[in-house]
Amino acid sequence: MAWSRDDMVKRAAAEIRGGTIVNLGIGLPTEVANFIPPGVDVLLHSENGLLGMGPFPYDDEVDPQLINAGKQTVTAKPGASTFDSALSFAMIRGGHVDLAILGGLEVACTGDLANWTVPGKLITGMGGAMDLAAGAKRVVVLQSHVAKDGKPKLVARVTLPVTALACVHRVITELGVFDPAGDHFVCIERAAGVGDDEIMRGTGAPVVFR
Amino acid sequence: MAWSRDDMVKRAAAEIRGGTIVNLGIGLPTEVANFIPPGVDVLLHSENGLLGMGPFPYDDEVDPQLINAGKQTVTAKPGASTFDSALSFAMIRGGHVDLAILGGLEVACTGDLANWTVPGKLITGMGGAMDLAAGAKRVVVLQSHVAKDGKPKLVARVTLPVTALACVHRVITELGVFDPAGDHFVCIERAAGVGDDEIMRGTGAPVVFR
């Protein structure tokens, strides 16, 4: 049976190693913060200028000038630091962020990522997506395996506007965990009861099972 | 009679306008700080990371980690700020320093400056000289009119290794005040009793008197 959203988010949380710097993209990836095991000491980076982001504030703690990149009110943990956007993106571009967990629209087996715009839809802008995809040491994408119309989102070649080339190390979908490997994906894990057929049917590139 | 060193330094201090940011080079220019009129509120920039540099400390105030670019112990005035070297030179290169008063070895009437090294002599390095010469909004050079061997230091073309091209706005020597004007210098002021002849004899480029 395919993983639930919570299962996917939990699986993404398992990608996080202690002692690292992690940036969680807007949307589903933001929820990964709720599933980081208590013993794992990680510093969350928010590209609007915060390292050591804590959970949402208590009602009487809300600070309008302490927000995350999704413009939600957050807190700062002990050991946190604030800084300007030039330094924040120096961190990202300079390879100082160990892991970025991002949403995706299409991932190619070459590691190319498309996640910022869909032609014909209202444009929103790339925000920090291109910097995170190109700059983070490791990029994990959290997305559904296929689009609403059934079209594969793991593909041989991205058809949507690119966010960054050859940047994705791992994709987590409701069907399993897939690593781009050049001309194919390697399925390194799958949801219980999901068969090869179902995965291959929903994937627009060759899949090697391990 | 030619100006004394103190006269020269005082004349250089008269270049300083209230409300501006001024960087004083190592050596003679450093002494300009002692002659800034009390009413002139200026912030002194020291390129090692201090804006709002104050006078030398009292003996019991000395802080080994509060120095100027000449590595002398200094103080910080109320309204001072400290910062890293990248920001300090962003200030200089970005045109945020209104005036730099620098020492000189040769100044050409084109505004070219040589002040960092003499071939054959022990090399010391350019330090911040090239950034200051190229970046400050206005560059005033404080130097002797001729070298010890009598060779002019105001010249048609610099012969020593260049610090920056077309950067000098004004030169103050013991004979007077000279502005580079392309193919000649304009003498805008002179020490009392110094004649045209003396100036022209000691200058390696045409001089127009005003």
Added chain:
Amino acid sequence: MSKVYPSVEAALDDAVLRDGMRIMSGGFGLSGNAEACIEAIARRGVKDLTIISNNCGNQGQGLAVLLKNRQVKKVICSFIGGNPDLAEQYLAGTVDVELNPQGTFAERIRAGGAGIGGFFTPTGVGTVVAEGKELRQMNGRTYVFETPLRADLAIVRAAVGDRYGNLRFHRTSRNFSPVMAMAADVTVAEVDELVEPGAIDPDDVHLPGLFVKRIVEVREHKNVIEFRTTRPRSGGVS
């Protein structure tokens, strides 16, 4: 040396505001906006503005007021989601939008303020952002050339400031404000609290005063929250 003005109207006078100018505005979404400065620009009605800001307001507020007033001809930014005014005028072709990756946006502004003529970044290579721009391979990686951004005016908000223009920002309100202050011919800062020189220790200054030309104390701010997210204090999981 005093850069203090009695009001944002006085600080944003005829010497500063004019039609067709380029204005940088600090803030991330509606957080950390120079609210009083934005309102003053709206009241003055200068038009054909190019706004350089990460967002151009949101939810009809902040810089979106200038859009509603039809004062804006171009926006240079990184994100325009959640901004119906901009979407509408962009689709209608009345406002031009130049999108930048957020890090490239910040770095271009820093370059503008730091006297850098341009730089190579890996961000945007292979994307629409790099189209028509110079690419260069260095040490096995491909980079795209980006140019500096400057403006005639920057408006920023800070928590504390002194009459020399030294500023301290509160939490994530810092964002683009320091680099924008560096990259504009004139920077006007509105501060929650104006203090005496020396009240901010030299080591505690976030933005040295030489980057700020005019400063105004503005004690009241709306501090609009776009997404007020909280957790329960007791009972639930923390």
Added chain:
Amino acid sequence: MSKVYPSVEAALDDAVLRDGMRIMSGGFGLSGNAEACIEAIARRGVKDLTIISNNCGNQGQGLAVLLKNRQVKKVICSFIGGNPDLAEQYLAGTVDVELNPQGTFAERIRAGGAGIGGFFTPTGVGTVVAEGKELRQMNGRTYVFETPLRADLAIVRAAVGDRYGNLRFHRTSRNFSPVMAMAADVTVAEVDELVEPGAIDPDDVHLPGLFVKRIVEVREHKNVIEFRTTRPRSGGVS
């Protein structure tokens, strides 16, 4: 997450130190040097080092100790005056010196830490510094292309730090240390005082901890003063 090591010897272990490595060292002259780290490197005797530092010690002290020990093969810096050890070995041809304008030096290091592939600066145009480098005219001004600088190790001194590596510097001791910490594979910080996380307010952190890999508390420093200049407390003019 604790980056705390019990001693500089433990922090500068075999995993970090090796012959032929590139080491960045913060400090301006002898002020703000990572004194204990320099001594540990001297004791360990690793050789063929490339030292990237504004000065390479002065007056026989600081990094000059590594020169005396013949551990240095190259120095990348901006100023070598007042350093007889370096002058002697440079003239003898046993140490190579690469001089950079100080601002270009700082900016190259920042570029190395910030993922910038290179940049154009007006500094050095028309001088020996620009020889053999790409020149480019932009907006009526000539710029020279400069490349990023990186290192295997950076050693910095700070006044206060916590176990996450967050640092605060005292006065002008900050200088090159923040950008060097960004530009090295491993940064070791020696701090006068180690405090609990949270003791430094997030807004008061000078260098966010992610740039520091190892941190050691070192309470004693020589704090050598190169030119002790003072003024009389009474009688004379202030």
